[in-house]
Amino acid sequence: MTDTSSAKVTASDNRPKGLSGLVEDWSSDQRAFKNVSWRKAMMWIFLLSDTFIFSIFLLSYMTARMSTKVGWPNASEVFSLHIGHTNFPLLLIAIMTFVLISSSGTMVLAVNYGYRKNRNLTAIMLLVTALLGATFVGMQIFEWTKLISEGVRPWGNPMGAPQFGGIFFMITGFHGTHVSIGVIFLLVMALKVWRGDYDKQTPGYFTSRKGEYECVEIMGLYWHFVDLVWVFIFAFFYLW
Amino acid sequence: MAEIENDSLPILPPAELEEVELYHATNFWTKYVFSQDAKIIAIQYSGVAIAVGLVALVLSSLIRLQLGFPEMFDFITPETYYQFVTMHGMIMVVYLLTALFLGGFGNYLIPLMIGARDMAFPYVNMLSFWIYFLAVLVLVASFFVPGGPTGAGWTLYPPQAILSGTPGGQGLGIILMLLSLALFIIGFTMGGLNYVVTVLQMRTRGMTMMRLPLTVWGIFTATVLALLAFPALLVATVMMLFDRLLETSFFMPSLVEFGDHLSYGGGSPILFQHLFWFFGHPEVYIVALPAFGIVSDLISTHARKNIFGYRMMVWAIVGIGALSFIVWAHHMYVSGMHPYFGFFFATTTLIIAVPTALKVYNWILTLWNGNIHLTTPMLFSLGFIVTFLNGGLTGLFLGNVIVDIPLSDTMFVVAHFHMVMGVAPILVIFGAIYHWYPKVAGRMLDERLGQIHFWVTFVGSYLIFFPMHYIGLVGVPRRYPELGDAAFIPDSVATLNSFISLAAFTVGIAQILFLYNLFRSLRKGQPSGHNPWRATTLEWQTAQTPPGHGNFGPELPLVYRWPYDYSVPGASEDFLAQNDPAQIAKGGSA
Numbered sequence: 001m002t003d004t005s006s007a008k009v010t011a012s013d014n015r016p017k018g019l020s021g022l023v024e025d026w027s028s029d030q031r032a033f034k035n036v037s038w039r040k041a042m043m044w045i046f047l048l049s050d051t052f053i054f055s056i057f058l059l060s061y062m063t064a065r066m067s068t069k070v071g072w073p074n075a076s077e078v079f080s081l082h083i084g085h086t087n088f089p090l091l092l093i094a095i096m097t098f099v100l101i102s103s104s105g106t107m108v109l110a111v112n113y114g115y116r117k118n119r120n121l122t123a124i125m126l127l128v129t130a131l132l133g134a135t136f137v138g139m140q141i142f143e144w145t146k147l148i149s150e151g152v153r154p155w156g157n158p159m160g161a162p163q164f165g166g167i168f169f170m171i172t173g174f175h176g177t178h179v180s181i182g183v184i185f186l187l188v189m190a191l192k193v194w195r196g197d198y199d200k201q202t203p204g205y206f207t208s209r210k211g212e213y214e215c216v217e218i219m220g221l222y223w224h225f226v227d228l229v230w231v232f233i234f235a236f237f238y239l240w
Numbered sequence: 241m242a243e244i245e246n247d248s249l250p251i252l253p254p255a256e257l258e259e260v261e262l263y264h265a266t267n268f269w270t271k272y273v274f275s276q277d278a279k280i281i282a283i284q285y286s287g288v289a290i291a292v293g294l295v296a297l298v299l300s301s302l303i304r305l306q307l308g309f310p311e312m313f314d315f316i317t318p319e320t321y322y323q324f325v326t327m328h329g330m331i332m333v334v335y336l337l338t339a340l341f342l343g344g345f346g347n348y349l350i351p352l353m354i355g356a357r358d359m360a361f362p363y364v365n366m367l368s369f370w371i372y373f374l375a376v377l378v379l380v381a382s383f384f385v386p387g388g389p390t391g392a393g394w395t396l397y398p399p400q401a402i403l404s405g406t407p408g409g410q411g412l413g414i415i416l417m418l419l420s421l422a423l424f425i426i427g428f429t430m431g432g433l434n435y436v437v438t439v440l441q442m443r444t445r446g447m448t449m450m451r452l453p454l455t456v457w458g459i460f461t462a463t464v465l466a467l468l469a470f471p472a473l474l475v476a477t478v479m480m481l482f483d484r485l486l487e488t489s490f491f492m493p494s495l496v497e498f499g500d501h502l503s504y505g506g507g508s509p510i511l512f513q514h515l516f517w518f519f520g521h522p523e524v525y526i527v528a529l530p531a532f533g534i535v536s537d538l539i540s541t542h543a544r545k546n547i548f549g550y551r552m553m554v555w556a557i558v559g560i561g562a563l564s565f566i567v568w569a570h571h572m573y574v575s576g577m578h579p580y581f582g583f584f585f586a587t588t589t590l591i592i593a594v595p596t597a598l599k600v601y602n603w604i605l606t607l608w609n610g611n612i613h614l615t616t617p618m619l620f621s622l623g624f625i626v627t628f629l630n631g632g633l634t635g636l637f638l639g640n641v642i643v644d645i646p647l648s649d650t651m652f653v654v655a656h657f658h659m660v661m662g663v664a665p666i667l668v669i670f671g672a673i674y675h676w677y678p679k680v681a682g683r684m685l686d687e688r689l690g691q692i693h694f695w696v697t698f699v700g701s702y703l704i705f706f707p708m709h710y711i712g713l714v715g716v717p718r719r720y721p722e723l724g725d726a727a728f729i730p731d732s733v734a735t736l737n738s739f740i741s742l743a744a745f746t747v748g749i750a751q752i753l754f755l756y757n758l759f760r761s762l763r764k765g766q767p768s769g770h771n772p773w774r775a776t777t778l779e780w781q782t783a784q785t786p787p788g789h790g791n792f793g794p795e796l797p798l799v800y801r802w803p804y805d806y807s808v809p810g811a812s813e814d815f816l817a818q819n820d821p822a823q824i825a826k827g828g829s830a
């Protein structure tokens with residue numbers, strides 16, 4: 001028996017396209033999303049739910065920022081790096097963002113090599129992605145340490161509105177946790193690819209369904225999502 | 241005179257997926273404890289939910305003890321009273337109703353009703369239950385920590401929720417409450433993803449979305465709501481934990497407490513209210529929609545009639561679900577908001593009444609001229625319709641800003657939401673248990689005990705909550721352990737309060753009858769056979785009762801029709817199961 005959850009088993013290909021295709025799919029039996037495997041559907045729905053979490057975090061941040069009586073700390077000063085004798089506003093964060101975006105690039109490569117069943121390159125690309133992710137988290141730790149050493153605390157800070165520290169640590173921390181969890185999963189996945197689990201279709205632990213190279217793509221969905229969320233956090237914290 | 245919906249396809253499309261490989265348990269532990277079978281998980285969920293629900297029931301009796309007979313019991317202080325009220329409300333809404341409808345009925349019924357062997361991700365499903373269990377343990381633990389559980393009210397409004405004046409506010413109570421909620425949400429998300437994917441992607445051949453039993457529609461839509469509404473609660477709990485533990489001021493304004501100026505300042509308590517009710521209002525429909533779905537199936541089956549307006553019922557469920565996200569601030573009319581917002585939220589609130597009323601009409605039209613069997617499930621369903629209608633009508637009052645302002649925070653609101661989301665869904669749960677118990681246990685529940693249970697519970701609930709409307713209308717506020725000698729409160733209130741309490745104890749005790757029935761029938765109940773109610777849906781067509789591992793025999797059932805072919809003229813058994821390929825004359829009536 002082959003794996004049922006795989007995308008390989010296809011529905012008939014001569015379905016109508018566009019809107020009428022959508023209606024057709026949803027009024028059909030068996031599957032509403034034709035050719036979408038269970039796990040991919042699950043990841044998309046999870047990401048939708050997670051989107052709500054991050055949106056609500058950011059909305060709360062905006063509310064706090066707009067209703068506070070004390071001025072909000074100036075982003076280009078608070079987040080600047082002092083190197084030599086000059087201040088580089090947003091330098092660190094620019095590097096962090098660059099690193100994270102690059103990791104999305106390597107993730108795409110991993111997915112691509114995965115579908116070509118190139119075990120070694122897939123594993124390497126996953127490792128590189130994990131490494132870039134870990135670098136991001138490392139730089140975030142550095143940033144946190146720097147802010148803490150400058151007196152930023154969850155309950156207050158010398159630069160302005162006391163909510164700044166709490167909101168900043170909470171939201172970047174929540175995002176950093178997402179990245180860290182992603183890094184762990186990337187490492188596990190790299191190991192599995194390297195061992196050839198996806199060629200042998202060894203069942204995954206969480207899903208108890210047969211492993212496939214599609215899992216790399218689903219990991220990629222999560223990773224790109226975390227990346228996209230960062231873009232919003234970046235815009236709202238560092239550019240506003 | 242059955243109207244026949246004949247959309248049966250003689251030829252089904254080919255299978256898009258090959259057979260699933262099931263996880264096979266090998267020993268006692270993986271079979272019954274860390275089980276990955278949705279049916280076992282359902283029973284685990286239901287068992288824990290009912291157990292913790294009994295705690296909430298006892299708490300409600302303690303609340304009534306105080307309200308009915310104030311100053312008689314020394315062990316109930318204002319502090320303990322608040323703790324009882326808070327834990328009662330939170331347990332009932334989240335840990336009992338949500339868990340039982342989605343984790344319990346969802347797990348059992350979804351795979352069986354759509355013709356699947358199990359949920360999409362059995363392992364994640366198992367984790368879901370164990371995290372829920374952990375959440376319950378953390379919740380229960382808060383009864384035993386110094387200072388006791390939180391007494392902030394089930395709405396947990398800051399700033400009072402984390403101040404020393406509130407029981408558990410400066411102790412561990414509130415922390416455990418928030419942690420437990422966060423765990424619940426994580427656990428639920430794991431289960432919820434499963435339910436949604438399973439309904440969307442695992443239906444058997446011939447099972448289109450528009451042939452799903454309404455039970456599945458209700459649970460499915462409620463799960464979607466939960467996946468989108470719980471994030472707001474999660475964020476609120478995290479932020480409040482920060483306020484409590486790290487002294488951030490997300491929700492905390494500048495405060496003076498007992499003469500001390502606290503270090504908080506600049507936060508917004510209203511923000512919490514928005515977050516809470518953005519979750520809170522969809523939550524009431526997370527509880528109501530599965531009840532709507534289940535009751536539709538019970539009525540149709542026990543009145544031997546097709547459901548009236550199936551498509552309308554489906555769209556009403558979906559429409560109510562969507563609308564429930566834009567009405568939340570009707571809980572905040574007295575919090576102070578721009579009058580135009582009040583106008584907006586009052587309008588959306590009243591619009592929700594339209595699809596809701598539509599459902600009530602359709603239930604009544606389903607019953608109309610039906611061959612009504614007054615079985616216990618049917619009685620509970622009828623009880624639900626009446627009670628829900630009742631609560632919905634008071635909801636219309638409360639939805640109008642100007643009527644709500646004097647009624648807000650009175651016992652009238654308490655009566656309203658108990659009618660609509662307390663008694664009504666509980667009646668459906670009872671009805672559903674009497675209905676599906678034979679499938680789970682292979683034996684019938686005792687019908688006579690069931691009838692007594694119904695009448696005591698139903699009449700008792702009315703005796704409790706009907707007078708409460710009056711008490712609220714004369715202005716008695718909610719969340720007051722004692723009323724004292726306020727001039728505006730007539731003497732009749734005290735008498736009524738004692739009366740209500742006596743009714744409440746009676747109803748509470750009657751539930752022992754139900755539990756007795758539940759356990760006794762496991763052994764002594766009449767064997768039920770596969771399909772005691774002669775119902776059409778797939779769960780009744782399994783080869784084994786209770787259904788074995790993998791639910792169906794070697795072949796998955798094929799579905800040829802919608803689930804409501806009752807009283808079909810010409811059919812040999814007066815109904816046609818969904819997997820019955822029989823052709824019936826189009827548009828015929830008899």
Ligand code: HEM
Pocket residue numbers: 395524525527528570571589590592593596631632633634635636637638639640644647648649653656657660661662
């Ligand atoms: C036509 C339908 C409904 C309308 C117009 C309506 C309206 C309202 C309004 C305006 C309030 C706020 C009263 C106040 O605090 O002053 C309220 C409270 C409440 N409603 Fe409804 N409602 C409806 C249906 C429901 C349903 C179906 C449920 C649950 C299944 C429900 C559960 C609740 C709860 C739990 C509260 C009290 C929350 C609290 O303040 O502690 N309602 N309702």
Ligand SMILES: [Cu+2]
Pocket residue numbers: 520521524567568570571
């Ligand atoms: Cu509401």
